[in-house]
Every structure is written in structure tokens, then in C-alpha cells.
Amino acid sequence: MxxxxxxxxxxxxxxxxxxxxxxxxxxxxxxxxxxxxxxxxxxxxxxxxxxxxxxxxxxxxxxxxxxxxxxxxxxxxxxxxxxxxxxxxxxxxxxxxxxxxxxxxxxxxxxxxxxxxxxAKWLNIESEQRLNGYGVSACAVCDGFFFRGKEVAIVGAGDTAAEEALYLSKLCSTVHMLIRREEMRASKVMQERVKNTANIKIYWNTETDEILGDKTVEAVRIKNRKSGEMHEIAVKGFFVAIGxxxxxxxxxxxxxxxxxxxxxxxxxxxxxxxxxxxxxxxxxxxxxxxxxxxxxxxxxxxxxxxxxxxxxxx
Structure with missing residues (x-):
């Protein structure tokens, strides 16, 4: 041209x-x-x-x-x-x-x-996009406020995920942190803060199978990558923090x-x-x-x- x-x-x-x-x-x-x-x-x-x-x-x-x-x-x-x-x-x-x-x-x-x-990077599962904005979020600072006193899950293992989990822990009753491997990628300082926060529960070797809920998030079904065992956690919010x-x-x-x-x-x-x-x-x-x-x-x-x-x- x-x-x-x-x-x-x-x-x-x-x-x-x-x-x-x-x-x-x-x-x-x-x-x-x-x-x-x-x-x-x-x-x-x-x-x-x-x-x-x-x-x-x-x-x-x-x-x-x-x-x-x-x-x-x-x-x-x-x-x-x-x-x-x-x-x-x-x-x-x-x-x-x-x-x-x-x-x-x-x-x-x-x-x-x-x-x-x-x-935002997503997990690319159907329910994630269907419930985006209805309990699914890629920004804890933006949306954590809506889940005060409730249980939430967060996916991620880096510094951003650790920071967002800590942020959510100040608002939510329990933060279920789902990590694919046996270790976190986050800096040692951030890892220690997460591990020492009482209401953050870490799930190692865990991946998300499906986010459950018709119109809003009601639970997340997780899978242990070693045993293959499935498990459901009742949550109101699901945060994706994989970058x-x-x-x-x-x-x-x-x-x-x-x-x-x-x-x-x-x-x-x-x-x-x-x-x-x-x-x-x-x-x-x-x-x-x-x-x-x-x-x-x-x-x-x-x-x-x-x-x-x-x-x-x-």
C-alpha cells in the first residue's frame, strides 16, 4: 500500500x-x-x-x-x-x-x-466463561469486596496469586488456593505469608475440573493430579490468577x-x-x-x- x-x-x-x-x-x-x-x-x-x-x-x-x-x-x-x-x-x-x-x-x-x-489468562473450561462476572473473576482487588465473609477459591501459584489470596483472606471467611504442582512459583516471602495465613487452605497437585452453578458460582469440582480423586468445595467466588x-x-x-x-x-x-x-x-x-x-x-x-x-x- x-x-x-x-x-x-x-x-x-x-x-x-x-x-x-x-x-x-x-x-x-x-x-x-x-x-x-x-x-x-x-x-x-x-x-x-x-x-x-x-x-x-x-x-x-x-x-x-x-x-x-x-x-x-x-x-x-x-x-x-x-x-x-x-x-x-x-x-x-x-x-x-x-x-x-x-x-x-x-x-x-x-x-x-x-x-x-x-x-487475563484463563483455564479454558466452559463454566469459567459462562459464569464470568457471576462469581468468576480474574481480579481479586476489583471483585473481592463482593465476597465478604464468604468462601472463595483461587487458582494460581505465582506472586500475583499469592498477593490476591492474601488480599482475599482479609475479606473472605476461607480462601481455597488451588495449585497444580507440589510447590509454588511465588517468592519465598510470599509463600511464607500465604502458608502462615490461617484462613488460606492450600491444595497441592490440584486442578480445576469444573466450576459448578447455574446462574452464579456455587462450588468448584477439583481433581487431585496424582490420585485422580475428585472433590467438590462449596464456594461463592472463583478467582483465576494465572497471569x-x-x-x-x-x-x-x-x-x-x-x-x-x-x-x-x-x-x-x-x-x-x-x-x-x-x-x-x-x-x-x-x-x-x-x-x-x-x-x-x-x-x-x-x-x-x-x-x-x-x-x-x-
Whole structure:
């Protein structure tokens, strides 16, 4: 595809979760006329959650999809050009930067904000997806509050799983921690904290056979990997903490990333190793992964992009 077929924009935003929409709001208010492509899941991970109680400004809570509709409408009202489409190829080697949408449409941009988020890793069992948002969750900090005083299960053996199990232990009566092997991958310190927490019960050599419940989670059926024995545990919540995959694959030839694929940004900024390319939200944040922190980093990315374009006279 040659340059004559390309569409040109000062600022292209890739992704439409809290980070992407916030970046669009700030950039549009700065009269940058941003173009935003919403990606494969417009609204991001919040569109597959139910109640959101920890986003400021909604004292009664709000449904995740509804919150993202508010974000989208605000970005539109500010003048952002919102479009459907997925970035399938990029070329950040020369200015203007080139981004191909759905493998066919070429966009040339003076600056790019990447806000493609991260996708939770799942166990890939039918009941997990059917009950997602109805007792099944991939974020204890987001949803643990709904299970105060109740029994829950959590799957995972790394530091994230240990941290989330400890978080849940402060809210829930019992946390059943399901670990596939005879040992945890978590750091020794985190392992000791988990083992020394009275209401965390660890199940070694255990995998999830099925999450039970018609409309909400009622129990989990587990299988001992050595004996083959099946066992049911009555729980109201089931948390998957086996990690996330940042949606960054298409950018790997050009951007510095950590071993897990999270885009590296300069501390205190949204700047990547490529001048004029910025990253915000869960695609560069493997620590906090909250809607409010993603929105904050989207704001940072828009302000950084505005300064960059101004300094370049663009």
C-alpha cells in the first residue's frame, strides 16, 4: 500500500479501554483531533465485568459496560474520531509512523498512543466463561469486596496469586488456593505469608475440573493430579490468577518490552524507546491493573503526546 492511499492524523490512539478513551478526551480537548481505533474489544476488560464499585464518582457503583459507554460518549463529545478496527501491523522505523488497520487500511500518524491493554489468562473450561462476572473473576482487588465473609477459591501459584489470596483472606471467611504442582512459583516471602495465613487452605497437585452453578458460582469440582480423586468445595467466588498477556505482539519489532511482553515506559512518563510513541494502561502496567490507574496513565500519555507534537511544531 503506497502513501497516496494512506490517511494522515496528528495523533493515533490504539485501544479503547479507560486508558485509550481518557487519552482521547485529553487530546481532543487540546485540539489535537485524535483518531482512535477501538480494537477487538471496544471498552476493554470492563465490558466483561458486572458491578464496578471502586471507580471514583459513582457512589452507588456502576456496571462495567455502562461505565465504558460513559467514557466513549465523553470522548466523542470532545471531538475524538472513534472508529472500529484492529491494528494488525505497524512500522515505527520512520516518521510519520505507519499503522495498518485490519490488514488493509493504512494510517500515518505523527504520534501514537498504545492503549491495547492486557488479557487475563484463563483455564479454558466452559463454566469459567459462562459464569464470568457471576462469581468468576480474574481480579481479586476489583471483585473481592463482593465476597465478604464468604468462601472463595483461587487458582494460581505465582506472586500475583499469592498477593490476591492474601488480599482475599482479609475479606473472605476461607480462601481455597488451588495449585497444580507440589510447590509454588511465588517468592519465598510470599509463600511464607500465604502458608502462615490461617484462613488460606492450600491444595497441592490440584486442578480445576469444573466450576459448578447455574446462574452464579456455587462450588468448584477439583481433581487431585496424582490420585485422580475428585472433590467438590462449596464456594461463592472463583478467582483465576494465572497471569495476563499484554496485547503487545504487533509492536514487538520496534518497542522495548519486559520478558512478559509489557511495553517499557520511561519512569514517570508514558514515553517508550521510540520518540513520539507512547504507551498507557495495562499494556505497560503489570502491577496495578486498575481502571483508575489506566485512566491516569491515559491522561499522562495524552499530555506527553501534546508536548511532543508541540515541540516538533506538528
Amino acid at each position: 503506497d502513501n497516496q492511499q494512506a490517511e494522515r492524523t496528528h495523533l493515533l490512539i490504539i485501544g479503547s479501554g479507560p486508558a485509550g478513551y481518557t487519552a482521547a478526551i485529553y487530546a481532543a480537548r487540546a485540539n489535537l483531533k485524535p483518531m482512535l481505533y477501538q480494537g477487538i474489544q471496544p471498552g476493554g476488560q470492563l465490558t466483561i465485568t458486572t458491578e464496578v464499585e471502586n471507580y471514583p464518582g459513582f457512589p452507588e457503583g456502576i456496571q462495567g459496560p455502562e461505565l465504558m459507554i460513559h467514557f466513549e460518549k465523553q470522548a466523542q463529545r470532545m471531538g475524538a474520531d472513534l472508529r472500529y478496527g484492529l491494528a494488525t501491523k505497524v512500522d515505527f522505523s520512520t516518521q510519520p509512523y505507519k499503522v495498518w488497520i485490519d490488514e488493509e487500511k493504512l494510517i500515518e500518524a505523527d504520534a501514537v498512543i498504545i492503549a491495547t491493554g492486557a488479557s 495476563h498477556n499484554p496485547n503487545s505482539e504487533v509492536f514487538k519489532p520496534f518497542l522495548n518490552m519486559d520478558e512478559a511482553g509489557y511495553i517499557l515506559t520511561q519512569p514517570g512518563t508514558a514515553k517508550t524507546n521510540v520518540e513520539g510513541v507512547f504507551a498507557a494502561g495495562d499494556v505497560q502496567d503489570k502491577i496495578y491493573r486498575q481502571a483508575v490507574t489506566a485512566a491516569g496513565s491515559g491522561c499522562m500519555a495524552a499530555l506527553d503526546a501534546e508536548r511532543y507534537l508541540s515541540e516538533k511544531g506538528l
